[in-house]
Amino acid sequence: MTISRRARLLAAALCAVALPVLTGCAAAAPAVPPGPPPAATAPLTPADVSAWLDGMVPAALDRTGIAGAAVTVVRDGEVVAAGGYGVAGDDGAPVDPAATLFRVGSVSKVATAVAVLQQVEQGRIDLDADVRRYLDFPLPLRFEPPVTMRHLLTHTAGFEERVRGMIVFDGDPGPVRDTVATDPPEQVFAPGTTPAYSNYGYSLAGHVVERVTGEPFAQYVQHAVLDRAGMTSSTFTQPLPPRLAGRVADGYAAAGTPAIGFESFRDVPAGALTAPATDLARFASSLLGTGTPLLAPQTLALMQRPALDAGTLGPLAEGPRMTLGLFDEGRDGRTVLGHGGDTTAFHSHLQLHPEQRVGVFVTLNGTGRAPADSLQLRSALLDGFTDRYVPAPATVPAETTGPAEPGPGAAERAAAVAGRYESARSPFSTFLDVLNLMGQTRASAGPDGTLVLSPGVARTEPVVYREIRPWVWQEAGGEQVVSARTEDGRVTALGAESAFTLLRTTPVRDSAVVLPVLAASVVLLLGALVAWPAGALARRRYGVVAPVSPGRADRVATGLTRLGAGCAVVAVAGWAAVVGAVSGLVDVPVPVLYGMQALQWVATGATVAAAVAVVTGARGGIGRSRTAGRVLVLLGLAGTAWVALAFGLLTPDLGY
Template sequence: MSPHDAPPRPSAPSRAARSRRAGALVAVAAAALLAGCGAAPGQGPAPHVTTPAAPETARLTEADVNAWLDGVIPSGMETGGVVGATVSVVHDGEILTARGYGLAGTGDAPTPVDPEKHLFRPGSVSKLVTATAVMQQVQAGKIDLDADIKQYLDFDLPTEFDTPITTRHLLTHTAGFEERVTNLIRLDGVRANLREELVTDPPTQVYAPGTTPAYSNYGNSLAGYLVERVTGTRFEDYVQREVFDRIGMTSSSFEQPLPERLADRMSGGYNDSANPTAQPVETVTTSPAGGLTSSATDMARFMLAHLGAQTGGTPLLDEATTKLMHQGALGAEQLGGLADGPRMTLGFFDESRNGHRIIGHGGDTNFFHSHLQLYPGGGAGKGTGLFVSFNSTGVDRGVQGVRNAVLNGFADRYFPKGTGAEGTGAGGTSTGGAPAMEYDHDAAPLARDEAVKLAARVQGEYDSSRRMDSTLLSAIDLTGRTTATAREDGTLLFQPGPASEGPAVYEAIGEHTWREVGGQRVLATRTEDGRVTGIVYEDAFTLLPTPAQRSAGLVLPVLLGSLVILVLAVVSWPIAAVARRSTGVAPRDRAGRPARVLAKAGTLSGVLALAGWAVSVTGLMQLQEIPAAQIRVLQLFQLLALLAVIPAGVRLHDDVRRRTGWTRVVGSALVLLALIGLGWFAVEFNFLAPDISY
């Protein structure tokens, strides 16, 4: 999910993203053991879904939308191997349509999806409901957007910077937290306990508040907990009463497990249509960030409420608070040059396309993949909204292709360039509408000479701000990096492109802004002393320069070389023993034997540690937790390998002193260097950290 091409923005890392990143770590460890490459296998793009071409004057009417959806979604689901989908569209104060496709239940009695009856898991779209609840308390004067949140909490939140965290930071993903995935989504039916999850092993704060967009489930869940604190009402109960009940969302709940009245309406969650076995119901343990369950028609009511056109009850927010929530929430004072591009609102992402202001949010669990977009109109009750959710990931992540086809195709058909804010529903002639985008997507490219200078400044290797910086999974960054290369014509080649799997070329359209050539994404950079310190993409994600000591060009050769040497050393032991017996060569004398034995033990421990990490992360790819005892055993092996540097050094010294021959001296030196290299890697990437959460 992105402002333009809608790749996923998960409440937990999406199944595809988790597989890609876990596969990367497996590659770092296992591929080296097999003397293969040090990078993860490349992932191909999501299956292409053909979107029917828009007629010259496609009208945003029920009949046209239904016909268009019927042409896009079923074919995309078939191509991508998706089991079921639910969708709703609102326009100018009413539910224009709600439709279901495929199956909500498989087995002996397949059940077609009913958009009103069947419940789906919108994942991180839940954050919009949470942000709405927070803004209700801002409107009521119980929460100050810019006050230190510690005044609202009943536990000690560890922080690393003097700047306080505010509610504004939480809603804009700038509180500075690293990513954590331990227990984020569970499949054992456990009942979610928000406070317990927030208090237990909170993520480390790695960025100063308000400076670096870094998507955070923990931060959003903290925002939900503030509501609980200031109202004295459990978060799930508050949202039920003050959001769902107010606007007639009778098929929605944050309760996990679902209440009995809704449980039998839950759609199954599936891997793909080739394996249509319903998976266990997921529990998102930090419920405000992704615990919502809802129907397409209920999500339509939520969209109408945000467009100022709910059909009954009390408005969720007054007009001024709604406007505040929908506009960019941080400026150049906090973000510097990053503010020159798309920015987070107080909950929504800026997903503008074709010159139209679009705000939205996507969400992914292990099995459900969803997105909500609003096209604010020219006044109260005006505007358009689209919600879509799928109940399976699909073959080769096929859900990405059909989801993109729906989101981008809808915008291109009904809100093409040159139409007013009401799109083609008004014949493309409307002149009213939502505030314009806060950056000029259609600006002319800068002159070549100036672009060349700017591109040279950006060139380099970057890591995502959404990363597990202090945990033992930080090594995933090694193969999930983006490289920016300055080209002769002043454009930048990103490999892979931000929020995409293939390369992308960007051209400079401002001192801090870059536009995708042939696309609609916009990047913004921040510089300090002529050096780029960040590149923001998709509002809540920032590319940060890779520290020299973590550069893949340094780390992977050191790691690969170390592992090859250690594996060859282990393999050589039995070969040498057999050779000695067959030739009658006497074994080495006992002098220096303790150092040799300890060095060998450390060498074997290093190989076992890396093999164990590879197996463990493979388990993560299959949604399995790594037992704490298993991690501690692997850390023990890793520690023994590090300590073996001492006896390996003694062994080398002994071989040189006793002139045992150049082959033994070289072999001992190589093993020593390999143990040092492996030990450096383990320390640098936290494999020996006392905190084993991830």
């Protein structure tokens, strides 16, 4: 399944990353815009495509340290090229595009969308009906407008991110119903308004398929989608059935590391598909209407159109929009639809060119030496293929290219966007809200009306965007489009890709402020925790009489302050370890989380005791230096309390 690239870059420790994150963003310079893509000039023939892939993929694998890859290309229902590169596992066996199985992650969602649309054709599911009519459990929702199947398939149901139990190594994730009915995520956005990628939403859609067909999801999809399309070596079953178990490639989370075990995904409809590259070629042909039909032509056309409009999305509809299961990946005026998929170790992408009836699938069984290696390899291959083999339109609509010079008010609009943003795909209601400290995007305005996002959308480096029409910007020399949503004259969100939105942070959540405050707070508290015993030892050694406390209230307040300072430092270290574990998809026992919250409550409550100690000490005449020391401890405790309150570390919901 697609695990947000933003989430993959999360740090394992809060304090350790504070300064690098801040200085890294400040020092980076915008990337040099790429040149315009060339017009397609090469013939889409087996000989040319195979030669092009043979010249590109092996070199890319060597450069990145990715173990293996498989690529297939189809046109008009026929396989143009099918290549295997590198090795499938530790035994050194070469990748076979027809025999080697890959875990394709969120490419699975496209098959789930097809299964849903089959039920729409049969009248069993209404795309615009309240989805709760199909469920056999209560689904708590915060907003009044009903969640519909259309919302689930376009990632606009409004659910926050949940990650607990996402992966079970070499195990059975259990029934889909248990996944969706047990501790469902909070609904944090009104349906249809804010694209926020959601594995839970697709699992819910898969359970609806189960309800209306009377079959387990994996069983239904096997005969109605996979087998029907000729994908006889593909399955959603986890662990793999015996007939396929020996064919799956080993996966490598990083170059040079041992292969990881088989990843069973909790959200089966969202990411459990295992398949060889040639089966995905057959699936692509069916989606293009040139292979075995899975949907009626009118339903297939519906699946390829944007599924929401400005009626609910508002200005965000000016950017790329989801279809019923596919992303808008248009390039240089070409119509391109697709879906990527990432697991811990496998990285895949299916891309369709409906007008040319061409499909491309690429899959990798390793991440590479750097976290972005697999993404960059896939992007280079898919973009390179499009530019080489898919003709660009003779004329590109003016609204997709914009004026040669910025229009009136462009600089003011870019300035209005400036600020910090966080991903809508986040766990806002749980303690993992603290992850939003690590993944914020900084928007800044150039003097020429350009907009700079640091980092750019789905990038690791800053990207420059220029306005192509009011409140819509396009990557300079590239394809990416960003649109802004305003409320009461203030920019509140940026539409970024079809299923991702950036939300403006509030001042109390701005990482440019919060991270330095947190780092300074920890330094102050650590200094105090060292100074207190060190001072006592020094007084004992040199026979200095200890300062007299002004009274009982001061002694109690001082003792509680010291207890709170110790708890605060331990809590910061503990939360950092918890975040690191969760980022590595390791489940943290609930008692550990209760213990962390207990420490955090003591530390937060000690802020009051520290304030009392400052007042009683000042009134009792303890001296300026001791009063100043108490004030610094108070500031340190207040800083950690700020983070705890602003980012959900004290929330009673320990699900994540």
